[in-house]
Amino acid sequence: MNGRAILAIYRYEMARMWRTIGQSVVSPVLSTSLYFIVFGAAIGSQMQEIDGVSYGAFLVPGLVMLSLLTQSVSNAAFGIYFPKFTGTIYEVLSAPVSAFEILCGYVGAAATKSLILGAIILATATLFVDLQIAHPFWMLFFLVLTAVTFSLLGFIIGIWADGFDQLQIVPLLVITPLVFLGGSFYSISMLPDFWQTVTLFNPVLYLVSGFRWSFYEISDVSPMISILAILVFLTVCCTIIWWIFKTGYRLKS
Amino acid sequence: MTSQDQILISAKSVTKTYEDGFQALKGVDLDIVDGEIIALLGPNGAGKTTLISIICGIVNASSGTVTVAGHDIVDDYRKTRSLIGLVPQELTTDAFESVWSTVSFSRGLFGKPANPAHIEKVLKDLSLWDKKDNRIMQLSGGMKRRVLIAKALAHEPRILFLDEPTAGVDVELRKDMWAVVEQLRADGVTIILTTHYIEEAEAIADRIGVINKGEIIVVEEKAALMTKLGQKSLRLDLHAPLTRIPDNLSAFTGALDLSEDGSVLTYSYDTSAERTGITRLLAGLAEADVRVADLSTHQSSLEDIFVDLVREQA
Numbered sequence: 104m105n106g107r108a109i110l111a112i113y114r115y116e117m118a119r120m121w122r123t124i125g126q127s128v129v130s131p132v133l134s135t136s137l138y139f140i141v142f143g144a145a146i147g148s149q150m151q152e153i154d155g156v157s158y159g160a161f162l163v164p165g166l167v168m169l170s171l172l173t174q175s176v177s178n179a180a181f182g183i184y185f186p187k188f189t190g191t192i193y194e195v196l197s198a199p200v201s202a203f204e205i206l207c208g209y210v211g212a213a214a215t216k217s218l219i220l221g222a223i224i225l226a227t228a229t230l231f232v233d234l235q236i237a238h239p240f241w242m243l244f245f246l247v248l249t250a251v252t253f254s255l256l257g258f259i260i261g262i263w264a265d266g267f268d269q270l271q272i273v274p275l276l277v278i279t280p281l282v283f284l285g286g287s288f289y290s291i292s293m294l295p296d297f298w299q300t301v302t303l304f305n306p307v308l309y310l311v312s313g314f315r316w317s318f319y320e321i322s323d324v325s326p327m328i329s330i331l332a333i334l335v336f337l338t339v340c341c342t343i344i345w346w347i348f349k350t351g352y353r354l355k356s
Numbered sequence: 357m358t359s360q361d362q363i364l365i366s367a368k369s370v371t372k373t374y375e376d377g378f379q380a381l382k383g384v385d386l387d388i389v390d391g392e393i394i395a396l397l398g399p400n401g402a403g404k405t406t407l408i409s410i411i412c413g414i415v416n417a418s419s420g421t422v423t424v425a426g427h428d429i430v431d432d433y434r435k436t437r438s439l440i441g442l443v444p445q446e447l448t449t450d451a452f453e454s455v456w457s458t459v460s461f462s463r464g465l466f467g468k469p470a471n472p473a474h475i476e477k478v479l480k481d482l483s484l485w486d487k488k489d490n491r492i493m494q495l496s497g498g499m500k501r502r503v504l505i506a507k508a509l510a511h512e513p514r515i516l517f518l519d520e521p522t523a524g525v526d527v528e529l530r531k532d533m534w535a536v537v538e539q540l541r542a543d544g545v546t547i548i549l550t551t552h553y554i555e556e557a558e559a560i561a562d563r564i565g566v567i568n569k570g571e572i573i574v575v576e577e578k579a580a581l582m583t584k585l586g587q588k589s590l591r592l593d594l595h596a597p598l599t600r601i602p603d604n605l606s607a608f609t610g611a612l613d614l615s616e617d618g619s620v621l622t623y624s625y626d627t628s629a630e631r632t633g634i635t636r637l638l639a640g641l642a643e644a645d646v647r648v649a650d651l652s653t654h655q656s657s658l659e660d661i662f663v664d665l666v667r668e669q670a
Contacts, residue, residue, distance in 0.1 A: 105467040111463075194442075197437060199434040199436075199437040201434075
C-alpha cells in the first residue's frame with residue numbers, strides 16, 4: 104500500500120479546493136442560503152407544517168443533499184477529468200500506485216470537500232431555522248456514504264467525459280432534476296398516487312428520505328430501505344470503477 | 357555491450373496495436389544496460405513514445421513482455437515504476453501549481469518520504485531554485501521542460517526516460533540539459549532518450565537504437581555504428597586540374613570521382629574493409645604524375661547514417 108501516494112493526491116486535490124475557494128465553497132453556500140431565504144423564510148412562512156415539522160426545517164436535509172450530490176459529482180468529475188485533459192495524468196499512470204490508491208486519493212478528496220460543504224450548509228441553516236438531529240450516527244452515515252458514493256459516480260463521469268460540456272451534462276441534466284423531483288423540497292405524500300409511484304424509481308428519494316429521517320424521524324420510505332439503497336448505489340459505483348481500472352477504459356490506450 | 361554488463365531493462369517481442377488498428381510496434385526486442393545512455397532515434401510516428409509509454413505503464417502492450425531490474429512491468433509494477441522517472445514529450449504541467457509543490461507532489465506520488473533537501477538539490481541543478489515559488493503558468497516553455505525533469509528526478513529514479521527532451525528548446529538550454537544528463541550518468545542513472553536531433557544522440561549517447569515503422573532496425577554502440585555503417589571519403593585537391601581520371605586508376609572506377617572543374621578528386625572507401633586502397637591510389641597518382649596540393653578525409657555523420665537506414669527500409 105502506497106500511503107504516501109494517496110496522501111500526495113489527496114493533498115494536491117485539497118490544495119486545489121483552497122485555490123478555488125470561491126468556486127468550490129462560497130458559491131454553493133451562497134446558492135443554498137438563497138434557497139433558505141426564498142423557500143424557507145419567504146414562502147415557507149405561508150406553508151403549513153409537514154408531519155409536525157416547519158417547512159423551513161423540513162427543507163434543510165433536502166438542501167444539504169442537493170449540495171452534497173451535485174458537489175460530490177462535479178468535484179470528483181473535475182478532479183480526474185482535468186489531469187486527463189491537460190495530460191498530467193501520465194504521472195499518476197506511471198507511478199507505483201494501484202487503482203485503489205488513485206481512487207482513494209481523488210474520491211477521498213472530493214468526498215471531503217462535499218462533507219465540508221455539507222457541514223457549512225448545516226451551520227448556515229441553523230441561522231435560519233431551529234435544527235434538531237434525532238439520530239446523529241445515522242445522519243453522519245448518510246452524509247458520508249452519500250458523499251463517497253456520488254464522488255465515485257463523479258469519478259466515473261470524469262473518466263467517461265470527452266469534453267467540459269459532458270462534465271456539466273450529468274450534474275445538470277440528471278442529478279439536479281432527480282434531486283428536485285426526489286422529495287428534497289416536499290414530502291411525496293403531497294403528490295397524486297401516480298406520481299408517488301413514479302418517484303419511487305428515483306434513487307435520490309431514498310437518500311433524502313433516509314437523511315431527513317435521521318433529523319426528524321419522518322420519512323417517505325422506511326429508513327431501512329434507504330440504508331439498503333445507499334449501499335446498493337455504492338456497490339454499483341465500485342463495480343463500474345473496478346471494471347474501468349481492469350480494462351483501462353479511457354485511461355490507458 | 358559485453359557479457360558482464362548487467363541488463364536493466366529487457367523488452368521481448370513487444371507489440372502494440374491501437375484501437376484504430378494502427379500498429380505502432382511490431383515486435384520490439386531491446387536490452388538496455390545498467391548505467392548506459394541509449395538514444396532511440398527515429399522519425400515521427402516510428403513508435404518511440406509508444407515503447408517508452410509501455411515500459412512506464414502508461415500504455416498497455418498488445419503482446420510481449422518487459423522486465424525492469426528483473427521484475428515484470430505488469431505483475432511487479434510497483435517495483436519497476438518506482439525505479440523509473442519519465443519526462444514526457446508534451447509540456448504537460450499544472451498551470452496553477454507552484455514549482456516547489458508540483459515537484460514535491462511527484463516525490464510523494466512515487467511513495468518516497470518528503471525530503472526537502474533532495475528537492476532543493478534537484479531544483480538547483482536545473483537552475484529552477486529562484487523560480488520555486490512561481491506558478492508554472494508563469495514560466496517559459498524551456499523552464500516548464502526543466503520542471504518536468506525535476507518532477508521525474510524527485511523520487512531519485514535509477515532509470516530516466518527523456519522523451520524528446522530538447523524539442524523546441526533553445527541551444528543554451530539544450531547544452532544545460534546535456535550537462536544534467538552527464539551528471540546523472542556520473543551518478544549511475546541509466547538514461548533512455550528519444551530524439552530526432554541526431555547531433556543530440558551523437559553528443560551524449562553510448563548506444564544508439566534506430567526505430568522506424570514500429571521496428572528496431574539497429575542497436576549499436578555509437579562508435580561501432582558509425583564505423584560499421586560509416587563511409588569515409590578522401591578529398592584530394594590537385595595542383596593542376598585534370599580533364600579526366602588517369603587510365604592507370606581504372607581499378608578505382610566507381611569509388612573515384614573527379615569534380616567538374618577537374619581540380620578535386622574524391623575517393624570513397626569503407627573503413628572496415630581490409631584494404632582501404634589509399635596507398636595504391638596515391639601510388640597510382642604519383643605514377644601518373646598527378647600532384648596533390650592538399651588532402652582531407654571526411655567521416656559520415658550519424659545523420660547521414662540515419663537517413664540511409666531509414667531510406668533503405670522505406
